[in-house]
Amino acid sequence: MADLELKIPPLILVLIFGTLMWLFHQSFTISLLASNIALILLLFFVSCGLIIIISGVLVFKKAQTTVNPTKPETSSSLVKSGIYNFTRNPMYVGMASVLTGWGFYLSNPGSLAFMLGFILYMNHFQIRPEEKVLTRLFGQEFVDYCTTVRRWL
Numbered sequence: 001m002a003d004l005e006l007k008i009p010p011l012i013l014v015l016i017f018g019t020l021m022w023l024f025h026q027s028f029t030i031s032l033l034a035s036n037i038a039l040i041l042l043l044f045f046v047s048c049g050l051i052i053i054i055s056g057v058l059v060f061k062k063a064q065t066t067v068n069p070t071k072p073e074t075s076s077s078l079v080k081s082g083i084y085n086f087t088r089n090p091m092y093v094g095m096a097s098v099l100t101g102w103g104f105y106l107s108n109p110g111s112l113a114f115m116l117g118f119i120l121y122m123n124h125f126q127i128r129p130e131e132k133v134l135t136r137l138f139g140q141e142f143v144d145y146c147t148t149v150r151r152w153l
Contacts, residue, residue, distance in 0.1 A: 005129040006070050010122065014095045017118040018102050021111040033107040045101025053094030055083040067091075069126060072133040080145055088149050092122050096152075119152070127151060 008016075033041070059082040060067045066074045069091075083090045096119055103112035134142045 004125045006072070006126065008125075010069050010092060010095055010126060013118060013121065013126075014099060017099055017114050017121075020117075021099070021103055021106060021108075021114045024114065025106040025108045025111045028108065028110055030109070031107040032109065033104065035107075038105045038107045041104035042101040045097050045104065049094040049097030049101065051094070052083065052090050052097060056090035056094065058082075059084060069130070072130045073137070075134065075137055078134070078138045078142055078145065080149070085149065087153055088146065088151050089122075089127060092127065093152055096122075123151070 031038075057067055059079055063077045063079045063081075065076045065079060066072075068074065087093050096115060099115040099118055100112070103115050106112075131142075131146070
């Protein structure tokens with residue numbers, strides 16, 4: 001399973017998990033929310049997610065470090081400012097928020113379970129391998145950062 005570490009770009013994973021959510025919804029149509037409430041939740045979670053993602057990218061760009069999640073070894077600086085004061089992985093938090101909005105829009109509790117699958121996948125195959133690389137690159141500074149800022153929220 002180590003073959004999957006840092007291999008699939010997270011944006012592709014969002015598309016994969018979003019598609020799985022939709023396919024599940026198509027197979028097991030259960031609507032728990034009125035369509036107008038589902039739309040409001042979609043817009044809210046997607047908007048929040050996009051704001052969080054863009055905030056993370058902008059801070060990385062300002063620090064002139066890579067935003068490429070498949071090559072953490074190319075990181076040139078440890079970013080701890082801005083949104084990184086609240087979460088070590090704002091881009092992934094934003095992606096999870098987008099999937100949550102999609103799940104609410106589908107209004108199917110089974111579809112929402114796929115968002116949890118996304119988080120589990122990301123923890124195991126993306127975030128932990130990134131953290132190993134960042135620990136090698138930045139040493140105690142990164143270890144200290146991990147003790148003060150949560151991985152997700």
